[in-house]
Amino acid sequence: MKLLIVDDEPNIRDLMHRYLSLDGIDSDCAENGLSAQRMLASEAYDACLVDLKMPGMDGLSLIHWIRGEGFRMPIIMVSAHGEISDAVSALKEGAQDYIVKPFDPEELVIRLKKLVDAQNLRNLVENETRNKNEDDKQIFVGESASIKRIKEVISKISDTNSTVLITGESGTGKEVVAREIHACSPVKDGPFVAINIGGVPENLLESELFGYEKGAFTGAANRKTGMFELASGGTLFLDEIGDMPLSLQVKILRVLQERKITRLGGTSAMPINARIIAATNKDLEQQVREGKFREDLFYRLNVVRIVIPPLRERREDIPLLAAGILKRLNRQMGSKVSGFSADALQLLCNHEFYGNVRELENILERAVIFSNAEEIGIDDLDLRGSVSLHTQTKEEPKGAQVSDAKSLKDVEVDAIIRSLHRWEGNRTRAAQELGISRRTLINKIAEYGLNL
Numbered sequence: 168m169k170l171l172i173v174d175d176e177p178n179i180r181d182l183m184h185r186y187l188s189l190d191g192i193d194s195d196c197a198e199n200g201l202s203a204q205r206m207l208a209s210e211a212y213d214a215c216l217v218d219l220k221m222p223g224m225d226g227l228s229l230i231h232w233i234r235g236e237g238f239r240m241p242i243i244m245v246s247a248h249g250e251i252s253d254a255v256s257a258l259k260e261g262a263q264d265y266i267v268k269p270f271d272p273e274e275l276v277i278r279l280k281k282l283v284d285a286q287n288l289r290n291l292v293e294n295e296t297r298n299k300n301e302d303d304k305q306i307f308v309g310e311s312a313s314i315k316r317i318k319e320v321i322s323k324i325s326d327t328n329s330t331v332l333i334t335g336e337s338g339t340g341k342e343v344v345a346r347e348i349h350a351c352s353p354v355k356d357g358p359f360v361a362i363n364i365g366g367v368p369e370n371l372l373e374s375e376l377f378g379y380e381k382g383a384f385t386g387a388a389n390r391k392t393g394m395f396e397l398a399s400g401g402t403l404f405l406d407e408i409g410d411m412p413l414s415l416q417v418k419i420l421r422v423l424q425e426r427k428i429t430r431l432g433g434t435s436a437m438p439i440n441a442r443i444i445a446a447t448n449k450d451l452e453q454q455v456r457e458g459k460f461r462e463d464l465f466y467r468l469n470v471v472r473i474v475i476p477p478l479r480e481r482r483e484d485i486p487l488l489a490a491g492i493l494k495r496l497n498r499q500m501g502s503k504v505s506g507f508s509a510d511a512l513q514l515l516c517n518h519e520f521y522g523n524v525r526e527l528e529n530i531l532e533r534a535v536i537f538s539n540a541e542e543i544g545i546d547d548l549d550l551r552g553s554v555s556l557h558t559q560t561k562e563e564p565k566g567a568q569v570s571d572a573k574s575l576k577d578v579e580v581d582a583i584i585r586s587l588h589r590w591e592g593n594r595t596r597a598a599q600e601l602g603i604s605r606r607t608l609i610n611k612i613a614e615y616g617l618n619l
Contacts, residue, residue: 168283169211170194173203173229174218174245183216186272192279200224204232211426211440212240213283213400216275217262219246219253227257234261236435237378239396241282243275287357287400307340307347308491311481317344317473324471325351330423332408332468333446335475337600338525338589341446342406344473349402354442357401360394365410365595373415374431383432395428398441408468409449409460410595420464443468448599478520478527485516485527492528493543496535504535510545518550522600525589580615583608 170187172194174180180196187194195210197203199221207215215233219226230242244257244265254265263282266275309315321344324331331348333341342361349359367375374383378393394403405411411419422428423443427436445468454460478485489507497504507515520526534547582601590596598608611617 168192168213168280170279171197171203171206171210171212171215173197173200173215173221173226175199175221176218179218183272183275187276190276192276200226200229200232203229207233207236207238207438208436209438211399211438213286214241214243214279216243216245216279217257219244219257227253227260230257230260230262237390237392237396237430237433237437239286239392239399241279241286243278243282245270307343308487309481309484310487311484313476313481314484317475320471320473321348321351324348326353328353328442330442330468330470331444331473332451332471333444333473333475334451335446335448336477336523337448337596338523339448339475339477340524341448341475342404343524344475345402345404345406345444345446348444349404349442352402352442354401357441358398359402359404360398360441361404361406362394363406363596365407365599366593369412372412373418376415377418377428377430379431380433383430387432390430393428393430395422395439395441396437399439401441403441403443405443405445407447407449407596408445409447409451409454410599413459413461416461416464420461420467423464423467478523482516485520486512488524488527489515489531492531493535496532500535502535504538504541504543506542508542508544511543511548514545514548514550522589529585529589576615579611580617583611583615583617 170192172180172183172187174183174196175198177198180198184194184196195206195212197206201224203215203217204224217226217229221229224232226244230244233240233242241264242257242262244254244262245268246254246257246265247268254262254267257265263285264278266278307318325348331345333344335341345361346359349355362375364372374391374393376393376395378391378396379387381387381390405419422439425436426440427438429436451460451465451469455462455465478488489512493504493506496502515527515530522529530548530550531543533549534543538544538547540547583597586597586600587594590600594608595605598605601608603611
């Protein structure tokens with residue numbers, strides 16, 4: 168927690184600073200409102216302690232300015248006896264609490280922690296629709312050498328705020344790793360805010376990230392808080408950063424360099440204190456060479472690199488992953504499937520899984536739905552539908568029966584349907600997985616008369 172103390176009396180500033188430090192709370196001091204404005208514009212704080220009576224800009228004016236600029240941190244107003252009516256006015260301006268001089272420093276610390284915890288909770292509530300339910304979250308599991316190395320990296324960066332870049336094929340669990348990093352970090356009690364860059368229309372992406380002021384554009388009837396602000400005190404996960412348009416990349420670079428944002432339609436920069444984790448299934452180095460991704464942004468993101476190998480390269484993790492997924496499916500679906508037969512587990516371990524962990528989840532969900540036994544058997548596993556365009560370029564073995572082969576149309580229809588299912592109807596992501604453009608995918612859907 169970091170606090171800003173605003174008081175024109177040096178003795179009080181020094182006393183509060185020293186007492187807060189004894190409780191492990193870091194604090195900066197400002198001698199008046201104007202000084203506080205400069206500090207708030209350059210540093211992110213979890214709370215403010217503001218004296219009511221100060222020369223120049225008084226406490227009420229400072230609070231009015233803080234809320235007008237959109238800062239969300241809690242504010243405690245410090246007043247003297249006989250100033251209670253002004254303290255009430257401060258609450259109307261946006262202060263959350265007030266304390267009367269002389270006050271007990273221990274009581275002040277209790278109130279501060281309560282207010283900061285409440286603000287963190289509000290951030291979490293605002294992100295509820297974006298985050299998965301706690302019971303549905305995947306757990307980062309695996310005992311393969313590659314996963315053990317990733318866990319070691321997470322452990323080493325747990326006490327840092329370094330930017331992390333996670334790379335790997337679609338469905339390997341990049342968000343699961345990002346959540347694990349967050350859970351092991353100093354900001355684990357703050358919000359985890361995730362945005363899929365490829366899933367947001369380009370014309371809406373900037374406002375989603377940075378927010379906007381009322382009247383910034385037609386239809387902006389109210390101020391909107393962006394994801395950088397919502398992630399304050401926590402982690403912002405930028406999934407599929409390789410899909411970010413060049414026009415926006417320079418603005419993200421500026422945020423990483425200056426740790427400040429400006430809302431659309433806003434005039435002043437606001438400091439942010441969110442950890443940034445980015446992920447992509449693309450080769451960013453190749454995109455840099457092709458001029459599709461800024462080289463300076465790549466190096467800003469690539470401070471700590473975590474590469475997640477595809478599931479087919481760590482088959483020893485499949486039994487553990489399958490057990491965890493089955494437990495979660497039982498909870499979600501109210502089923503009571505106890506496990507897998509030896510043959511079924513062996514079949515899973517031998518499968519290629521070009522869709523990685525996401526494909527494994529889909530296969531097991533279907534198996535749970537149709538299984539009539541206490542455990543999943545080999546007949547419950549439908550791997551025939553796990554079609555990936557990765558496999559279509561392979562040569563058929565000699566002697567293969569032509570009559571057993573699917574037509575090209577059937578293969579394409581099957582691949583399209585299953586890819587859209589995996590991406591919950593997101594055509595942009597499905598097209599990327601299939602290796603075609605979004606327009607081509609839409610044309611294929613129309614050509615084959617698919618009702619998707």
